[in-house]
Amino acid sequence: MRPFIYFEPQSLEEACDLLARHGDEAKIIAGGQSLIHLLKQRLIAPAFLINIKSLPGLAYIRNGSGRVSIGALTIHHDIETSPLVKEEFPLVIDAERRLGHLQIRNWGTVGGNLCHADPAGDLAPALIALGAKVKVKSTRGGRELALEDFVVDLFATVLEQDEILTEIEVPVLSPETGTAYRKESVIAGGAAIASVATVIGMDSRRKTVRDARIVMGGVGATPLRAKAAERLLVGKKLDDRLLEEAGIAVAQEADPTTSVDGSAEYKREIVRVLAEEIIGRAVARAQGANDNVK
Amino acid sequence: MKEILKFRVNGEDYELYVEPNKTLVEVLREELELTGTKMGCGEGACGACTVLIDGRAVKSCLILALQARGKDVLTIEGLGKKGLHPLQQSFMDHFAIQCGYCTPGMIMAAKALLDENPRCTEEEIRESLVGNLCRCTGYVKIMEAISAARDGAKG
Numbered sequence: 308m309r310p311f312i313y314f315e316p317q318s319l320e321e322a323c324d325l326l327a328r329h330g331d332e333a334k335i336i337a338g339g340q341s342l343i344h345l346l347k348q349r350l351i352a353p354a355f356l357i358n359i360k361s362l363p364g365l366a367y368i369r370n371g372s373g374r375v376s377i378g379a380l381t382i383h384h385d386i387e388t389s390p391l392v393k394e395e396f397p398l399v400i401d402a403e404r405r406l407g408h409l410q411i412r413n414w415g416t417v418g419g420n421l422c423h424a425d426p427a428g429d430l431a432p433a434l435i436a437l438g439a440k441v442k443v444k445s446t447r448g449g450r451e452l453a454l455e456d457f458v459v460d461l462f463a464t465v466l467e468q469d470e471i472l473t474e475i476e477v478p479v480l481s482p483e484t485g486t487a488y489r490k491e492s493v494i495a496g497g498a499a500i501a502s503v504a505t506v507i508g509m510d511s512r513r514k515t516v517r518d519a520r521i522v523m524g525g526v527g528a529t530p531l532r533a534k535a536a537e538r539l540l541v542g543k544k545l546d547d548r549l550l551e552e553a554g555i556a557v558a559q560e561a562d563p564t565t566s567v568d569g570s571a572e573y574k575r576e577i578v579r580v581l582a583e584e585i586i587g588r589a590v591a592r593a594q595g596a597n598d599n600v601k
Numbered sequence: 602m603k604e605i606l607k608f609r610v611n612g613e614d615y616e617l618y619v620e621p622n623k624t625l626v627e628v629l630r631e632e633l634e635l636t637g638t639k640m641g642c643g644e645g646a647c648g649a650c651t652v653l654i655d656g657r658a659v660k661s662c663l664i665l666a667l668q669a670r671g672k673d674v675l676t677i678e679g680l681g682k683k684g685l686h687p688l689q690q691s692f693m694d695h696f697a698i699q700c701g702y703c704t705p706g707m708i709m710a711a712k713a714l715l716d717e718n719p720r721c722t723e724e725e726i727r728e729s730l731v732g733n734l735c736r737c738t739g740y741v742k743i744m745e746a747i748s749a750a751r752d753g754a755k756g
Contacts, residue, residue, distance in 0.1 A: 313604055313621035313667060336665070343624070343663050344644060356621065360668055384657070408732030410648065410710070413657040414664060496731040 308343075309352040315361070319444065322359050322471060327446040329355045330468040336360065337380055340407070340415035341423040360416075365473060368392060377475045379418025384409070386417060395479055398486035398504060402433035408496040418472045424458045424529070427498040431458060432524035433488055434475065435532065436504040442474040449473075458529045483509040483517070485593030487585035490524070491577050493568055499525035500568045503557065503581040507540070507589040516540045516590070521582065526561040526574050533557040536582070545590045554583030608669045610635070611679030619666045626650045626661035628669075629676060637677035637705050641734075648733030651706035652676050658713035660732070677705035680712065688712055688750045697746035699737035707733050711747045721751060 316322040326333055333355035336342050345351045359365075365380035368389050375395055377386065386392055387403040406412060406420070406429040420430050421441065431454065439454040443466065454475070457464050466472065480486070490502035502524035508517045519540045521533040536556035543549055558579035563571040588598070603618040610633060617632050629635045629652070638661060641649030645663040652661045653675040680686040688708050691697075698704050707730065714721055714729040721729070726747050735743060 308622040310620065310622050312602070315667070315670070336668075339665060339668070340645065340663055343665070346622070347644065358665070358668060361670075404728075408648075409729050410651060410658050410660045410732045411645065411663075414654075414659045 308346040309349060311353055311356045314355060314357045316357060316359065317362075319362055319365065319471070319473065322357055322362060323444060323446045323469070325355070325357050326469045326471065329357075333357055335422075335471060337419035338382065338415035339419070340411045341419065341425065359471070365418075366416075371476075374476050374478045377417060377477070379421075379472045379474055380416050381418075383407075383412035383415055383417060383420070387412060396437060396477060396486070398433050398437060398488050398506065399430070399477075401488040402429045402490075402502075402504065405429055405490045405492075405499075405502075417475060421454070421457070421475070422464055422466060422472050424460075424462050424464050425498075426461055426528055426530075427502075427525040428530070429490060429499060429502065429524065432502055432522040432530040433504040434477065435530050436486070436506045436520045436522040437477050437480070438506075438520065439478075440476045441472055442476065443470045444473045445470040451476075455530075455532065461528045480506065481508055483511060483513055483593055485509070485589040485591065485596075487588040487592065489581045489585050491581060498568075501525045501561070501563070501574050501577040501581060503578060503585055505582075505585050505589045507586065507593055509590070509593045513594045515542060515544050517542075519586075521557055521586070523557065523561055523578055523582075526563040526578055528562070531560060531562060533560040533582070535560055540586070545587070550583055550587050553586050554579045557582035557586075604667055606667055606670055608672050608674060610674045611676060611682070621665065621667055623666045624662050625652070625664045625666045625669050625674070628666040629661060629674075635676050635678050639702055639705060641702065641706075646732075646734070647703070648706040648710065648730075649703055651709045651733065653709055653713055656713065656716060658710045658729075675709070675712075677709060680708065686712070687753055688715070688747070691746040691750040691753065692743070695742050695746035695749060697738060697742040703733060703735040703737075707735070707743055711750070715747075715751055719751065723748065726751075 334353040365378040367378040369376045435455045486506045488504040490499045505521045507519045510517045519537040523531045558575050561578045563574035565571045606617045639649035641647035645660045650662040
């Protein structure tokens, strides 16, 4: 790593202040499980590094009215083992359990993961499928936006130079909702070749699809919502033929690139298979199925 | 410019001056001469650098030394202080060591698991070791050694 000047602010205000002063020459480090790679490879060489890992008051998982708030500095393992998250968003647990390996999850933070915006990232697709919002702070004030709008390109978010992500807010799901997630990687703990997360809400009699969010990871510059496939499902009763069509529709909306993990065609086919499987699983769960599939 | 680092390693308190761009593994090995923790890939994939911070397994090559300020670090050297730890004995008894390079990392990861979850299943052991690679053994003996240590602790 190139040398840098190190700061360890004692409060969020101090951290925002430092960022405001050093802006484009400074980088925030939380768990550093992604950032340290960039520093070691010298892909970035900030003059100032601001360590926020131990900032008080930013690691929490709280139940609010109709939503769960997660502090940006919450480590992955605490989310993975949270009874509240397990109760409300098993989808997040599924995504977390496939994120890297335990040592990474014991130190890395959810905020850092989302700000790093790895296109093959495991959490963002699940959180986007859940309609998560993020809160961001700077000396200029705070703002809130949908996570879907937060990530805009490969490793790029809309964070301004002086902004810090502080919280992720996830709305609680209605009882007629089923969720499912699956990630395909070359080895356990490896980056996704492709992943698909879905949140499907059924009508009150749980016969037809009321709304659907289907998000792909690893097959585009950012997580991608398969909106055409979602529209295909809404208002319909799910049968084998519709499920097959939906899988194909999701795959058509993927934008994979050929890489060492596989050709673009291969990744697209993986998406099709995953999508068909998890849409079926999400609907079955919404209808009360209690499978033990992870 | 060096910064002060006060932390505890294997039960002893230290006060060092380190460059901010040093990782924890470098400081453990070079400043404290605790070379039991290995530098393998240097990018957090192999797990040979695994140590415990406040009881949790982490990769010391992916942590800035200064981030260990005020923390309680345990390395492999911290295990064998009063005779061999049951895990160390079990690794020997089950021939779970060939070249030995992955061994400290494996044992630290296993210790963290057994401390948190003494009734862990085989599946849970495997999952906790996803971040620890071994090029020699094929993992079978390592699994046997950890399972035996778990059962020894129960019995």
